[in-house]
Amino acid sequence: MSQEIEVPELGSVGLLRYGWRQLTSMRTALILLLLLGIAAIPGSLVPQRTQNPIKVGEYFKNSPELSKWMDRFSLFDVYGSPWFSAIYILLFISLIGCVLPRTIEHFHAARALPPATPKNLDRMEHHSSWSAQGDELDKARAWFKSKRFRVLERDGVISAEKGFTRETGNLFFHLALILILLGISFSSLFGMRGMAIVNVGERFVNTTTSYDSLNYGKLFSESNLSDFALTVDKFTAKYNVLTSAPEDYTLEVSFAKDDLTKTEKRTIKVNSPLKLGNTNIYLQANGYSTVVTVRDSKGNVAMQGPVPFLPQDGNLRSIGAIKVPDADPQIGFVGSFVPTYSRSGADGAVSVFPEALDPRLLLAAWEGDLGLDNGVPQSVYRIDTSKMNQVGLKSLKPGETFIYPQGSITFEGYLQWVNLEIVNDPGKNYALLGGIVAILGLLASLFTRRRRIWIRVGKSVEVAGLAKNAAPGLESEMAEFVAMLKGEK
Amino acid sequence: MSRTWAYLSNYLVYSSMAVYTLSFFAHAIETAWAVRVTTEESKKNIDYKRTEKVARIATAMMILGFVLLFAGVVARGVSAGRVPWGNMYEFSITGAMAFSGAYLAALRKYDLRWLGLLVSIAVLLTLGTAVAVLYRPSAPLVPALKSTWLVIHVSAAIISGGVFLLANAIAAAYLYLDAMESRGERTAWAKRLPSLEDLDQLSYRLVAFVFPLWTFAVIAGAIWAESAWGRYWGWDPKETWAFITWVAYAAYLHARVTVGWRGRKAAWLCLFAGSTFLFNYVYVNIWGTGKHTYSGL
Numbered sequence: 001m002s003q004e005i006e007v008p009e010l011g012s013v014g015l016l017r018y019g020w021r022q023l024t025s026m027r028t029a030l031i032l033l034l035l036l037g038i039a040a041i042p043g044s045l046v047p048q049r050t051q052n053p054i055k056v057g058e059y060f061k062n063s064p065e066l067s068k069w070m071d072r073f074s075l076f077d078v079y080g081s082p083w084f085s086a087i088y089i090l091l092f093i094s095l096i097g098c099v100l101p102r103t104i105e106h107f108h109a110a111r112a113l114p115p116a117t118p119k120n121l122d123r124m125e126h127h128s129s130w131s132a133q134g135d136e137l138d139k140a141r142a143w144f145k146s147k148r149f150r151v152l153e154r155d156g157v158i159s160a161e162k163g164f165t166r167e168t169g170n171l172f173f174h175l176a177l178i179l180i181l182l183g184i185s186f187s188s189l190f191g192m193r194g195m196a197i198v199n200v201g202e203r204f205v206n207t208t209t210s211y212d213s214l215n216y217g218k219l220f221s222e223s224n225l226s227d228f229a230l231t232v233d234k235f236t237a238k239y240n241v242l243t244s245a246p247e248d249y250t251l252e253v254s255f256a257k258d259d260l261t262k263t264e265k266r267t268i269k270v271n272s273p274l275k276l277g278n279t280n281i282y283l284q285a286n287g288y289s290t291v292v293t294v295r296d297s298k299g300n301v302a303m304q305g306p307v308p309f310l311p312q313d314g315n316l317r318s319i320g321a322i323k324v325p326d327a328d329p330q331i332g333f334v335g336s337f338v339p340t341y342s343r344s345g346a347d348g349a350v351s352v353f354p355e356a357l358d359p360r361l362l363l364a365a366w367e368g369d370l371g372l373d374n375g376v377p378q379s380v381y382r383i384d385t386s387k388m389n390q391v392g393l394k395s396l397k398p399g400e401t402f403i404y405p406q407g408s409i410t411f412e413g414y415l416q417w418v419n420l421e422i423v424n425d426p427g428k429n430y431a432l433l434g435g436i437v438a439i440l441g442l443l444a445s446l447f448t449r450r451r452r453i454w455i456r457v458g459k460s461v462e463v464a465g466l467a468k469n470a471a472p473g474l475e476s477e478m479a480e481f482v483a484m485l486k487g488e489k
Numbered sequence: 490m491s492r493t494w495a496y497l498s499n500y501l502v503y504s505s506m507a508v509y510t511l512s513f514f515a516h517a518i519e520t521a522w523a524v525r526v527t528t529e530e531s532k533k534n535i536d537y538k539r540t541e542k543v544a545r546i547a548t549a550m551m552i553l554g555f556v557l558l559f560a561g562v563v564a565r566g567v568s569a570g571r572v573p574w575g576n577m578y579e580f581s582i583t584g585a586m587a588f589s590g591a592y593l594a595a596l597r598k599y600d601l602r603w604l605g606l607l608v609s610i611a612v613l614l615t616l617g618t619a620v621a622v623l624y625r626p627s628a629p630l631v632p633a634l635k636s637t638w639l640v641i642h643v644s645a646a647i648i649s650g651g652v653f654l655l656a657n658a659i660a661a662a663y664l665y666l667d668a669m670e671s672r673g674e675r676t677a678w679a680k681r682l683p684s685l686e687d688l689d690q691l692s693y694r695l696v697a698f699v700f701p702l703w704t705f706a707v708i709a710g711a712i713w714a715e716s717a718w719g720r721y722w723g724w725d726p727k728e729t730w731a732f733i734t735w736v737a738y739a740a741y742l743h744a745r746v747t748v749g750w751r752g753r754k755a756a757w758l759c760l761f762a763g764s765t766f767l768f769n770y771v772y773v774n775i776w777g778t779g780k781h782t783y784s785g786l
Contacts, residue, residue: 026747030740037736037765044729044773051723079724184722193719240629249632270632271717282719421719428721435708442701 023090024097032091039087043078046070050077092181099174106167114152114161117454124454124464126478132461136485140455143484149453157456163468169444172437179434186427192216192225193423198232199289199306199415205229206422226279226424228257233265235416237286239354244314246354251283251418278426285419287311287318290337290361291412294324302327302407306415309337310381315351321383322363322409323370330370331406332383336362337414349395361411365392365404449473453481461485494568495627501561502582506616508554509589513609515547520606520678547605548596554612555593558586568627574643575630577774581619584770585612587651595655599691603682607658638713645706649699650766653738656695657763660756663688667753689752692759693745700738707731727781730769737762 022028047055056076060067067076074081121127140158144151149160194214198204206228208214231254238248251268257276268274274281289306296302302324309320315338322333338351341360349362368388372378394402396411450468455461463482467474519540562583566573573579592608595601630639667685669675675682683691710731715721722728741758744750750758773781 026743030743030748033736033740033743037733037740040724040729040733040736043724044726048724051725243628245628246631247629248635271636271638271713273716273719280719284719423719425720428715431721432712435711439701439705439708442704446697446701 020097023094026098029091029094029098032087032094036087036091039084040078042075043084046075046078048076048078050079088181092178095174096178099171099178102167103171103175106164106171110164110168114150114159114452116152116154117157117159117456121454121456121462121464124466126465126474127463128478128482129460129462130486132457132459133487136455136461137457139485140481143481144453156458157454159452159454161450161452163448163450165444165448166450167445169441169446169448171441173441173445176434176437176441179437180431183427183430183432183434186430187217187425188427189217189219190224191423191425191427192220193421195284196420196422197308197417198420199308199417200232200235201415203229203231204420211422220424224424226257226276227260228255228276228279229260230255230266230274230281232418235286235418237354237416244352244354249283249286278428279422279424282421282423283418284421285311287316287417287419288337288339288356288359289415289417290320290322290335291415292322292333292361293410293412294322294327294331294407295409296327296407297405302331306417307335308380308417309335313351314354315340316354317349317351320381321379323372323380323383325370325372327407329367329406330372332366332370332385332388333409334364334366334383334385338362339414356414359398359414361396363392363394363396363402363409364390365394365402365409367391367406451477453478455485491568491570491627494564498561498564498568498627501557501564502616502620505554505557505561506613506620508550508557509609509613509616512547512550512554513606513613515543515550516602516606516609519544519547519602523678523681544602547609548602551589551605551609552593555586555589558582558589558616562586565627569629571630571635572640572643574639574647575628575634576623576625578619578623578625580643580647580770580774581615581623583647584650585615585619587647588612588615588654591648591651591655595695600683604655604658604662611654611658633717636713636717638709638716642706642709642713645702645709649703649706650770652695652699653703653734653763653766656692656699657760659688659692659695660759660763663692663756664753664760667756685752689755692756696738696741696759696762700742703735703738707735725781726773727769730765730773734762734765734769737765 047059049056059070059076070076074083078084118124122129137156137158141151141153144158144160147162149162150164152159192215194211194216196204196211204210206225208222208225232251233254234252236248236250236252237246239246249270253266253268253274254263255266255274256263266274268281268283270283273283287309288311289308291306292304293301294303303322303326307320307322309318311318317339318337320335320337322335324331336349338349338360339356339358340351340353341358342350342352344350349360366383366385366388368385371384371387378384391406392402392404396402396409398411398413401408401410451465451474453463453465455463463478463485465474465478465481522543523540562573562579565579565582569575574583589608589612592601592604662682663685666675666679666682666688669679670685682688710728711721714723714728737758741755741762744758745755
């Protein structure tokens with residue numbers, strides 16, 4: 001008795017085809033585009049691991065439960081998260097599914113002739129007619145040619161069409177977006193990015209062990225590191241005397257590439273990195289290293305050399321840690337370096353200018369277990385003093401020595417260090433090309449109009465025009481055309 | 490030398506504020522008087538002949554204000570020996586200039602005088618905030634900003650911003666008038682405003698005109714970031730919001746051209762896209778962290 005509605009079987013192929021149609025439909029693309037914009041928002045409000053790992057750490061410290069949940073949804077890695085990737089991958093699949101068929105269609109349409117002239121031109125927009133002089137067809141032919149219309153002529157009738165650039169530009173714009181995405185993926189697979197702190201006077205050789213931090217793509221091999229070495233000859237920082245604001249950083253290096261035999265002088269500045277093929281060497285940060293000599297109670301040198309300190313403010317008050325694991329018991333110094341010393345009631349020792357005009361090294365000496373042997377990675381700028389005892393406090397000028405019961409430390413002087421960032425980005429030129437093509441395509445598609453003009457000449461002249469998408473501007477063009485035909489211009 | 494220029498710049502900015510205030514009052518008088526003067530045949534029609542003079546004064550003041558502000562921005566640049574786009578005070582005075590400039594440029598082609606009241610208020614508020622809250626002494630640029638790309642990237646972004654905000658104002662006017670019309674006839678003062686269809690078209694044209702420039706501003710920023718920061722795209726908050734704005738306007742253009750959205754839906758989408766731009770300027774500059782924040786705004 002029951003009435004069954006017959007539903008046509010979709011089958012797996014049908015289902016796939018249905019899914020593909022849905023994905024490549026304009027509505028879906030629009031939703032995905034808006035979703036992509038919305039999905040990008042949380043990454044600008046929540047700190048991200050790639051930009052600000054310290055702040056992410058603070059989040060975990062302050063509210064560990066919440067952070068754990070946020071981390072489960074990749075809220076600290078939004079732009080590498082599965083859900084963000086899913087949106088843009090779907091968007092690009094949808095885009096390809098939309099653009100490729102249109103490209104083929106457009107390719108055929110651009111080679112086809114303009115459509116034949118309709119019988120009743122008076123039904124079209126911008127229609128007008130007047131009695132013929134005789135030379136209108138010749139005039140029209142010349143006019144169409146000078147305006148680069150595509151023309152189909154058939155006994156007394158011309159059908160002309162223009163504005164294919166609109167769709168061409170539109171397609172190039174979308175293809176260029178795909179090129180940008182390919183460039184970015186190429187870089188993330190084959191690129192590398194590393195940081196190294198180098199003191200003035202020191203030499204950096206481009207091998208993996210020279211880096212303080214190094215990230216590279218899945219398909220990057222160490223042999224791809226370009227061969228070069230550089231020695232930091234001189235670093236000059238200029239500051240505004242009143243505000244301490246930096247005005248210029250200049251780094252001079254002796255640079256050697258390939259087999260490292262020939263050395264040349266090069267300059268690196270903030271906005272002009274040193275370029276070697278796809279590899280760029282950037283000047284990213286700078287600071288001071290203190291040069292110290294630590295001796296044990298018998299006068300033997302336990303440690304000697306420059307120790308980089310980390311700047312804390314615009315006047316380069318810097319903190320650092322001098323660790324002497326070879327001493328017995330182990331010795332550590334929690335230090336603060338101020339390039340231009342002054343005292344303030346609230347903060348103690350402060351720096352009042354970033355240049356080293358009156359440098360001081362303030363030290364707290366600790367004795368005990370540095371905690372270096374348990375395998376837990378430690379910051380080089382900090383000491384875990386939980387298993388140590390403080391044995392002295394001292395403020396040193398260059399050349400001065402602090403003697404404590406277990407030995408002594410001499411503040412020999414200071415060096416400047418620079419933080420070099422070395423980046424190999426093989427896909428960036430594709431992305432740039434994509435960007436340029438995208439803008440050109442956009443301009444072409446937004447500022448050209450597709451339109452058709454017809455003229456029929458018998459006893460009388462009849463003209464008409466049609467603009468696609470009712471684009472404006474055809475009216476004045478038709479007026480010009482008619483004036484030309486009538487010989488008014 | 491540079492201090493003299495800095496003072497001159499301040500005086501010019503103050504003077505332009507005074508002149509914009511005059512323009513604001515003239516626009517207000519034009520709107521208010523025109524409402525009172527009703528003719529015999531229909532109490533709902535408005536005669537603008539009597540306020541034509543004051544309307545012309547309003548536009549003249551707007552032009553004068555623009556010229557003074559332009560001179561103020563240039564003097565600010567001379568005082569620092571660079572383009573005047575180093576901090577938020579400078580962005581704000583240049584932005585106000587771009588907004589009134591976009592209005593005046595559009596005025597040559599479209600009858601937009603009804604927008605004048607809104608434009609003069611917006612410019613005055615921006616300049617007032619800039620002078621009272623954001624002011625910083627003129628100073629040289631930090632090394633990261635010393636680049637030709639500063640001129641290219643920032644000018645493109647500022648012009649795009651001025652036009653986006655103008656499109657936003659028109660979309661907002663559309664929504665307001667649309668609501669008014671759905672309750673019945675337009676009230677008297679609103680009668681001289683363009684038809685809903687014209688407003689709809691105008692805001693679309695402004696966006697379509699400036700979208701390639703915004704694309705260029707983002708790409709120029711990426712090229713600059715590649716040479717200053719070692720990467721062309723790093724999801725810095727400013728970059729992220731520039732991207733969101735781009736995506737939102739791209740969605741708006743697609744919605745109009747391909748899906749055929751018109752009217753109310755399109756106006757809301759336009760407002761949403763414009764608000765992402767404003768959010769980027771206000772929130773990210775003041776409360777955000779990232780590489781686009783330089784000392785003291």
